[in-house]
Amino acid sequence: MGPPDPRRRFEELYTEQYAAVSSYVRRRADHPDDMADVIAETFTTAWRRLADIPSGDRARLWLYGVARRTLANHRRGESRRAALTERLREELADWTDPLTSHVPETTRAAFLRLSADDRELLSLVGWEGLSNAEIAKVLGCSRIAVRQRLHRARKRLAVELAVGDSELNRYGARAVHLAKETL
Numbered sequence: 001m002g003p004p005d006p007r008r009r010f011e012e013l014y015t016e017q018y019a020a021v022s023s024y025v026r027r028r029a030d031h032p033d034d035m036a037d038v039i040a041e042t043f044t045t046a047w048r049r050l051a052d053i054p055s056g057d058r059a060r061l062w063l064y065g066v067a068r069r070t071l072a073n074h075r076r077g078e079s080r081r082a083a084l085t086e087r088l089r090e091e092l093a094d095w096t097d098p099l100t101s102h103v104p105e106t107t108r109a110a111f112l113r114l115s116a117d118d119r120e121l122l123s124l125v126g127w128e129g130l131s132n133a134e135i136a137k138v139l140g141c142s143r144i145a146v147r148q149r150l151h152r153a154r155k156r157l158a159v160e161l162a163v164g165d166s167e168l169n170r171y172g173a174r175a176v177h178l179a180k181e182t183l
Contacts, residue, residue, distance in 0.1 A: 006050055013050075013059060014043060021063050028071055038074055042067045110160035118153040125150065 022039055029035040045066050046053060053059050111119060124130045124138060132146045139146065 010047055010050055013046060013053065017060050017063050018043075020060050021067055024064055025067050025071065029074075034074060034078075038067060038070050041070045041074075045070070107161065110157060110163070113160050113163075114153070114156055117149075118156055121146075121149055121153045122157060 018039075021042055022035075025035050025038045025042070029038055042063060046063060053062050111122070114122070121135070121139075124135045130138065132143045132150070135146045135150075136143045
């Protein structure tokens with residue numbers, strides 16, 4: 001008889017030990033999502049290191065050791081992510097964009113009324129300072145397409161700015177309608 005089939009051995013190990021490993025992790029993890037991740041990683045490690053797993057009841061102890069180390073790694077990762085999130089939150093609270101801090105509220109409101117695609121395109125030009133060729137690479141399209149989209153986005157911004165302009169509003173809805181028709 002040849003060497004045991006790895007897939008069959010893993011399936012037997014999984015069937016025999018899943019409940020024990022699951023209980024071990026459940027008693028130590030803080031969140032159900034964490035439990036699922038740790039159990040999955042534990043059995044993924046078992047699959048990769050199947051030849052290292054002892055037979056019999058010692059397999060459960062080996063899996064507990066893997067689960068223990070996986071939980072520790074998971075907690076360290078969570079701790080690093082929480083610290084990074086807090087640091088970014090503090091930095092963003094103190095950060096004001098020098099490019100937009102002087103922008104009048106009416107201009108900002110007009111910009112925000114644009115579609116997300118138009119805002120991104122105009123931001124790539126205005127804030128990031130990219131050329132049409134560079135924008136084409138970022139968006140994955142041709143320079144001609146960028147030029148056309150940018151032209152249309154600028155016209156739509158002009159209309160939105162006009163809508164917010166008190167002088168144009170003085171002339172009423174008909175003027176706004178005519179401005180939008182030029183697009």
